Amino acid sequence: MVQVGNQKSAAVVLLSGGLDSMVTAALAREQGFDIVALTVNYGQRHVREIQAAAAIAKQLGVIRHMTLDLDLREFGGSALTDDIDVPKSGVGDDIPVTYVPARNLLFLSLTVACAEASGARDIFIGVNALDYSGYPDCRPEFIASFAETARLGTKAGINGEGVRVHTPLQEMTKADIARECARLGLDPAWSWSCYDPTSDGRACGVCDSCRLRRKGFAEAELGDGTPYAA
8 A cells, every 4th residue: 555645745547548547647747746556457358458557657657556456347238348349330429338337436436545545635537528439427527526425425525635536638639638648758659549459459440449549649640659450
C-alpha cells in the first residue's frame, strides 16, 4: 500500500492502457501530481490494453502501478466480456453492445477506495462525452453524481476531506486528445484502443474504438502508431 504523506502530492489515475487514460495520466503529472496508477483486468477480450497500461506506467514514472483482477465475464452482458461479436459497422446513435454494465461506476468506486486508503485527495479518469460511443457512464452528470456519492459514502468525505474527481478530457474531441498527446510528448503507440485485436496482434481498425481513434488522429493530422489490420 502507498501511503501519501502530503495529500496534495499524489493522485490515483484510472489507467486502462487506452489513449484517453494515457493522456489523462500525463496531464495529472503535468499538474504536479505523483501518479498512483490503477488498472483493472476485468476479463476484457482486448487484454493487450493491460500490457499497454504497464508500458505507459513505466514511461510516465508512476510511483506505483496496481493491476486488480475483477472478472466481469462472470456477469457477461457485453461484447467485451461475453461471447458476443464486437460490432464493426461504425459508431451509431444507440448504446452499443460494447458497453460493459456499470463499468465506470465499479472502477471509480475502486479508485476512490484506493485514494482513501492511501491518503490521496485527487482521482483522474479519462472519460469523454464528445467523440465517444455514447456510454452513459461517461457523461458529466454521471461524474457529478458519483462525486457526491463518494463524498457521502466515505469516511474522508464526511470528514470534509473527500476526493476530487478530475475529468480533463470530458469536453475534448478525439482530435483534441490526439493533439494533447503530441503536446505532452507521448508516443501514441504506447497505448492501445482496439476492442477486438487480430490473432497476429494488430488492431482491427473497424470497431468503434478504432474508428474514433483513427478519426481523431486524422483530423489532428498526426501519426497514430497503431498497426491496423483494416
